[in-house]
Amino acid sequence: MGSRASTLLREEEIEEIKKETGFSHSQITRLYSRFTSLDKGENGTLSREDFQRIPELAINPLGDRIINAFFPEGEDQVNFRGFMRTLAHFRPIEDNEKNKNAAPSEPLNSRTNKLLFAFRLYDLDRDDKISRDELLQVLRMMVGVNISDEQLGSIADRTIQEADTNGDNSISFNEFMKVLEKVDVEQKMSIRFLH
Amino acid sequence: MGRLCILGVRGRTAWCTLLLLLCCSGGDCESETRTPGPTDIQGVKPFHNEPQPQPFPEEEKANMPVFTMDYSRIQVPFEFTLWVLLASFAKIGFHIYHKITIWIPESCLLICIGLIVGGIMHSVKEKPPAVLSSDVFFLYMLPPIVLDSGYFMPTRPFFENVGTVLWYAVVGSLWNSVGIGMSLFAICQIEAFGVQDINLQENLLFASIISAVDPVAALCVFEDISVNEQIYIVIFGEGLFNDAVTVVLYNMFSYVADIPAVESVDVFLGVARFCVVSLGGLLFGVLFGIVAAFTTRFTHNSRQIEPLFVFMYSYLAYLVAELFAISSVLSIITCAITMKYYVEENVSQRSCTTIRHVVKVLASISETLIFFFLGVVTITTEHEWNWAYILFTLLFAFIWRGLGILVLTQIINPFRTIPFSFKDQFGLAYSGLRGAVCFALVFTLPDTINRRKLFVTASIAIIFFTVFIQGISIRPIVEYMNIRRSNNEKYNINMEIHSRTMEHIVSGIEDLCGQWSHYYWKDKFKKFNDRILRRILLRDSRAESSIVSLYKKLELQSAIEMLDTPMGDLSAAPSVVSLHDEMKEASRPKKKFPTADVRNMHNILAKNMYKIRQKTLAYTNKYKLPDESRTREILIRRHSSIRRSLRASSFRDPLSENIPKSQRYYSLQPGSDLESAFALRRRSHGRSLMKVEFLKQDIVMFSYIMGVFCPGAGGSSTRSAIPLSPIKERSPGPAPHRTPTVQQSEDEEGAMPHGWQPEDPQGNTVSRNPLLR
Numbered sequence: 001m002g003s004r005a006s007t008l009l010r011e012e013e014i015e016e017i018k019k020e021t022g023f024s025h026s027q028i029t030r031l032y033s034r035f036t037s038l039d040k041g042e043n044g045t046l047s048r049e050d051f052q053r054i055p056e057l058a059i060n061p062l063g064d065r066i067i068n069a070f071f072p073e074g075e076d077q078v079n080f081r082g083f084m085r086t087l088a089h090f091r092p093i094e095d096n097e098k099n100k101n102a103a104p105s106e107p108l109n110s111r112t113n114k115l116l117f118a119f120r121l122y123d124l125d126r127d128d129k130i131s132r133d134e135l136l137q138v139l140r141m142m143v144g145v146n147i148s149d150e151q152l153g154s155i156a157d158r159t160i161q162e163a164d165t166n167g168d169n170s171i172s173f174n175e176f177m178k179v180l181e182k183v184d185v186e187q188k189m190s191i192r193f194l195h
Numbered sequence: 196m197g198r199l200c201i202l203g204v205r206g207r208t209a210w211c212t213l214l215l216l217l218c219c220s221g222g223d224c225e226s227e228t229r230t231p232g233p234t235d236i237q238g239v240k241p242f243h244n245e246p247q248p249q250p251f252p253e254e255e256k257a258n259m260p261v262f263t264m265d266y267s268r269i270q271v272p273f274e275f276t277l278w279v280l281l282a283s284f285a286k287i288g289f290h291i292y293h294k295i296t297i298w299i300p301e302s303c304l305l306i307c308i309g310l311i312v313g314g315i316m317h318s319v320k321e322k323p324p325a326v327l328s329s330d331v332f333f334l335y336m337l338p339p340i341v342l343d344s345g346y347f348m349p350t351r352p353f354f355e356n357v358g359t360v361l362w363y364a365v366v367g368s369l370w371n372s373v374g375i376g377m378s379l380f381a382i383c384q385i386e387a388f389g390v391q392d393i394n395l396q397e398n399l400l401f402a403s404i405i406s407a408v409d410p411v412a413a414l415c416v417f418e419d420i421s422v423n424e425q426i427y428i429v430i431f432g433e434g435l436f437n438d439a440v441t442v443v444l445y446n447m448f449s450y451v452a453d454i455p456a457v458e459s460v461d462v463f464l465g466v467a468r469f470c471v472v473s474l475g476g477l478l479f480g481v482l483f484g485i486v487a488a489f490t491t492r493f494t495h496n497s498r499q500i501e502p503l504f505v506f507m508y509s510y511l512a513y514l515v516a517e518l519f520a521i522s523s524v525l526s527i528i529t530c531a532i533t534m535k536y537y538v539e540e541n542v543s544q545r546s547c548t549t550i551r552h553v554v555k556v557l558a559s560i561s562e563t564l565i566f567f568f569l570g571v572v573t574i575t576t577e578h579e580w581n582w583a584y585i586l587f588t589l590l591f592a593f594i595w596r597g598l599g600i601l602v603l604t605q606i607i608n609p610f611r612t613i614p615f616s617f618k619d620q621f622g623l624a625y626s627g628l629r630g631a632v633c634f635a636l637v638f639t640l641p642d643t644i645n646r647r648k649l650f651v652t653a654s655i656a657i658i659f660f661t662v663f664i665q666g667i668s669i670r671p672i673v674e675y676m677n678i679r680r681s682n683n684e685k686y687n688i689n690m691e692i693h694s695r696t697m698e699h700i701v702s703g704i705e706d707l708c709g710q711w712s713h714y715y716w717k718d719k720f721k722k723f724n725d726r727i728l729r730r731i732l733l734r735d736s737r738a739e740s741s742i743v744s745l746y747k748k749l750e751l752q753s754a755i756e757m758l759d760t761p762m763g764d765l766s767a768a769p770s771v772v773s774l775h776d777e778m779k780e781a782s783r784p785k786k787k788f789p790t791a792d793v794r795n796m797h798n799i800l801a802k803n804m805y806k807i808r809q810k811t812l813a814y815t816n817k818y819k820l821p822d823e824s825r826t827r828e829i830l831i832r833r834h835s836s837i838r839r840s841l842r843a844s845s846f847r848d849p850l851s852e853n854i855p856k857s858q859r860y861y862s863l864q865p866g867s868d869l870e871s872a873f874a875l876r877r878r879s880h881g882r883s884l885m886k887v888e889f890l891k892q893d894i895v896m897f898s899y900i901m902g903v904f905c906p907g908a909g910g911s912s913t914r915s916a917i918p919l920s921p922i923k924e925r926s927p928g929p930a931p932h933r934t935p936t937v938q939q940s941e942d943e944e945g946a947m948p949h950g951w952q953p954e955d956p957q958g959n960t961v962s963r964n965p966l967l968r
Contacts, residue, residue: 191704
């Protein structure tokens with residue numbers, strides 16, 4: 001298991017990924033073996049079907065959107081770097097990292113970037129605003145069948161009303177961040193074993 | 196509360212009647228022989244029972260018996276049925292008042308009922324029916340319980356954690372048995388306690404019995420409170436294999452208890468025997484499982500007897516293992532695990548449901564009866580109480596379990612991807628309740644052990660202690676440990692929604708990463724499975740994509756049921772939020788939301804938002820079948836969403852311009868085409884194309900049936916559309932396909948024009964009946 005994977009992943013690549021994402025060596029190799037096991041076509045990239053083959057994602061209400069998040073704009077294949085880059089968002093924030101900055105820009109798993117990930121899940125057309133429709137779409141995915149559209153509509157209205165400060169009837173990223181300032185995003189959007 | 200009282204009264208009358216009957220029968224059953232019925236009842240049929248047939252009819256003509264009663268003939272089945280009915284009434288009674296079952300585990304309640312019945316019997320000076328012998332327990336009562344555990348075991352998490360589970364089960368049991376046994380032996384040496392005559396073997400035997408852990412109550416608690424999911428599977432698996440290990444140890448030690456002195460050769464042989472027993476059990480189980488799977492390959496013409504195979508083969512596995520005195524519990528468990536995967540693919544949906552239900556029912560009966568007996572026997576047997584021995588037993592059981600968990604976890608934590616924290620370890624240690632198996636094993640101890648009564652008393656004491664005290668207190672303790680910081684924060688709606696979104700995201704990414712490693716073996720097994728096993732054992736062994744196979748398991752009826760709910764709208768897209776609405780929205784004044792409304796909203800969200808998927812949840816609730824309705828909802832919806840987005844993007848009719856931006860963003864990016872969405876089914880195998888057809892047939896029929904139920908005309912009232920696909924869809928041909936829409940009526944007002952298609956009555960009638968094509 002270990003040997004098969006690491007022969008295809010060169011040391012310098014591992015180093016680069018480590019610098020970019022902050023994962024440790026063993027984690028990168030482990031995730032690489034997961035990547036290869038998902039990659040049925042064995043061409044070093046994953047396509048959407050490879051993700052859809054995971055049955056648990058099929059029964060996740062937001063499964064499709066999550067899969068979408070891995071693919072950069074307009075592309076259909078994701079390589080290992082892209083895979084790791086997306087997963088890096090979910091690395092837990094360590095205390096000693098808060099001040100250290102490996103890259104000039106913010107690390108991928110900062111609070112802002114985690115929130116940006118969630119924001120992008122709603123905002124499919126990438127206009128940096130969550131409109132009422134986009135909100136309704138996601139809401140509808142997340143609730144059962146017993147809620148009428150009217151109720152859902154009013155919930156969406158209320159949501160927007162609470163968050164919207166500049167009156168454009170949609171939620172921008174800053175408003176999104178502000179309304180969630182009391183939520184412990186660092187803990188919620190982290191996966192333990194990616195530590 | 197009122198309802199409970201009424202039920203209580205009615206229940207009580209019913210119970211009294213039942214008990215009276217029982218007592219009457221009980222009175223007779225002790226002196227019951229094969230005499231043909233009481234002779235003092237008038238009108239006994241003379242002709243059957245005469246020992247010597249009279250050559251001449253008697254002088255006095257015997258009248259034709261109008262009413263006779265022959266209790267002895269039906270006695271055994273009658274009493275059995277009454278017992279089971281009584282226990283089932285008790286269960287119904289508990290569940291009517293929900294709060295009880297949250298705080299008190301069901302095992303407690305069953306024991307209480309047993310105690311009550313035992314008390315009544317004791318006061319009427321009856322003995323309990325002597326049914327609980329060793330054979331009855333091991334041959335009839337234990338198999339259903341174990342089959343239930345094995346059949347509903349979550350295989351994937353189990354195999355990913357198999358090392359940990361086996362480690363705790365096997366080594367943990369050994370540790371507990373030997374530890375408790377030795378310490379009790381040490382205690383026995385102290386003269387003051389008066390138990391000097393118990394030798395080491397007997398102590399070890401007793402210790403092995405009481406180290407059998409029954410985690411049901413703990414699991415019930417854990418499923419409501421979010422404890423580390425790994426704990427679920429460890430407790431579950433531990434409980435399962437614990438039984439196996441305990442039975443093995445019991446047999447070994449009871450053998451050893453008979454011989455006067457133990458030599459080192461015996462220890463060696465003991466270990467060897469252990470290996471033989473467990474490996475043999477596994478082997479037999481796998482063998483029978485494979486044979487069962489192979490048999491079901493051919494049953495497609497005789498669907499009625501399909502469930503029979505599952506039960507017969509697993510029981511056969513059990514009995515054959517008993518024949519060779521190897522671990523029958525392991526045998527039946529492995530048989531169930533092996534069999535389940537292949538059988539569920541081969542048999543019809545109905546057989547599948549039947550099998551599951553029957554497995555649950557049988558297990559339920561068995562367990563209920565055992566706890567019942569426990570209660571009854573507690574009151575009606577003579578006890579030998581020895582304060583010291585019993586108290587020390589309790590103490591040592593506790594200590595050794597705690598120590599054991601601690602030590603074992605320290606050893607195994609480095610090997611685990613996710614190490615166990617101290618909270619987890621505490622949960623593991625505290626959830627070591629003893630249950631049915633422990634009681635049955637001790638009850639069936641042979642009489643050659645001179646302190647048998649003491650052992651029975653001690654084990655009953657420990658069962659009561661753990662089930663009642665630990666079982667009831669585990670919930671508050673775990674809740675206390677899990678208290679969240681911001682309990683009283685006022686959540687606004689945003690936080691509630693977005694938090695749940697984030698939870699779903701994280702759950703999805705966890706699934707995607709696959710938390711646990713060792714893919715190498717899993718892949719190897721999968722290849723072996725696909726190449727060899729599936730070919731042999733499955734009738735229809737085309738490799739399927741996971742979504743297709745998941746969808747196949749949905750029954751059309753339940754899909755229709757779901758659609759029939761009054762407010763049900765399967766569409767996950769705002770198809771009903773149409774153009775019309777959007778235009779209105781811009782001009783809508785800001786609504787004021789009174790607090791009552793907001794509170795309502797919170798309630799609605801709290802009740803209706805999907806919880807994140809608990810991976811082992813469905814299987815750890817022992818008394819219920821796994822609940823798949825949520826999965827179905829999501830899958831159906833997702834399916835229709837994929838279909839719909841295909842329609843929108845692939846056919847490129849001019850009308851798609853009119854589809855508002857909002858409706859296009861569904862689950863695919865704009866511009867994605869048929870290929871990418873269905874590529875998973877098309878590209879992989881040629882044969883899977885047929886699967887797509889099959890799938891589409893399903894959808895077509897599905898929509899057709901909906902069309903039949905909810906006939907729609909033109910579209911004057913609000914409808915939402917589920918596009919009907921014409922059958923020939925192999926090539927994504929453009930425009931000539933008019934996508935007819937099947938209307939589904941809804942309870943909403945207002946005319947909302949469709950963004951999808953203009954009304955096309957001719958097109959509708961033609962293609963509304965695709966099957967008539």
